[in-house]
Amino acid sequence: MIELQNITLTFPDGDNRITAVDHITLRGGNGTVTGITGPSGSGKSSILAVAATLIRPDSGGVLIGNDSDTIDAAQLSKSDATALRRERIGIVFQQSNLLPALTAREQLQVMARLGGGTKRTRKAKIDARVEELLDAVGLTEHAGKRPHQLSGGQRQRIAIARGLVHEPEVLLVDEPTSALDQERGAEIMQLIARLTRERGTATLLVTHDLVHRDVLDDLVTVIDGRITAPDAAVPAHTH
Ligand SMILES: Nc1ncnc2c1ncn2[C@@H]1O[C@H](COP(=O)(O)OP(=O)(O)OP(=O)(O)O)[C@@H](O)[C@H]1O
Numbered sequence: 102m103i104e105l106q107n108i109t110l111t112f113p114d115g116d117n118r119i120t121a122v123d124h125i126t127l128r129g130g131n132g133t134v135t136g137i138t139g140p141s142g143s144g145k146s147s148i149l150a151v152a153a154t155l156i157r158p159d160s161g162g163v164l165i166g167n168d169s170d171t172i173d174a175a176q177l178s179k180s181d182a183t184a185l186r187r188e189r190i191g192i193v194f195q196q197s198n199l200l201p202a203l204t205a206r207e208q209l210q211v212m213a214r215l216g217g218g219t220k221r222t223r224k225a226k227i228d229a230r231v232e233e234l235l236d237a238v239g240l241t242e243h244a245g246k247r248p249h250q251l252s253g254g255q256r257q258r259i260a261i262a263r264g265l266v267h268e269p270e271v272l273l274v275d276e277p278t279s280a281l282d283q284e285r286g287a288e289i290m291q292l293i294a295r296l297t298r299e300r301g302t303a304t305l306l307v308t309h310d311l312v313h314r315d316v317l318d319d320l321v322t323v324i325d326g327r328i329t330a331p332d333a334a335v336p337a338h339t340h
Pocket residue numbers: 112113119120121139140141142143144145146147148
């Protein structure tokens with residue numbers, strides 16, 4: 102579970118400050134995909150950056166976890182936030198940020214070894230998890246290829262697998278379909294929804310593109326840093 106509680110985030114703007122996020126409260130449940138949409142500049146990426154503990158908000162809480170295990174990530178020191186991110190948060194950002202020199206398999210291995218929770222994990226366990234994720238995103242047979250040898254959709258699949266390789270509770274996804282045609286985009290959205298359900302992650306997904314809204318369990322619209330009324334047209338799925 103991730104819950105943003107009354108988050109406000111401002112940035113310096115000359116002598117003033119711009120309010121990018123204005124008292125936003127938002128909850129992402131386990132095994133569900135919560136979409137965040139809204140016009141350009143409305144604050145969507147800022148919300149995701151706060152959820153990712155990459156930016157500390159001016160005020161408000163970022164609760165991550167379940168019941169007794171819940172912590173407020175907004176209160177953590179930088180190093181504790183980094184540790185939290187490596188162990189409990191998966192991030193799939195707009196440019197898939199794959200390392201050009203590494204094969205698909207190696208992209209996952211590097212991330213798996215970075216995860217704080219995997220330091221004690223034997224290599225065999227990491228390798229098994231990497232292979233399982235490659236299979237889950239349908240890329241086992243392309244695992245030895247480097248990013249330039251893969252299509253846009255395949256690169257996005259690797260980025261998703263990499264975001265999940267340390268078994269995070271929270272998955273944050275920014276505009277996963279922006280570089281893809283509609284068919285490829287639909288496949289990627291369905292893949293994210295399936296992995297979210299199978300692994301029980303609390304997934305927050307920023308998207309401009311409401312063509313794929315049917316795979317979202319919830320959808321919030323952000324305008325000028327605030328959430329507008331919930332979109333009643335999207336049914337809340339039960340799992
Ligand atoms: N690092 C920053 N410094 C100053 N202002 C920023 C910074 N990041 C975002 N902003 C401002 O905060 C507001 C929200 O931006 P944000 O990128 O979160 O919106 P967005 O909805 O994700 O937009 P887009 O869809 O174009 O990516 C905008 O006014 C933007 O100019």
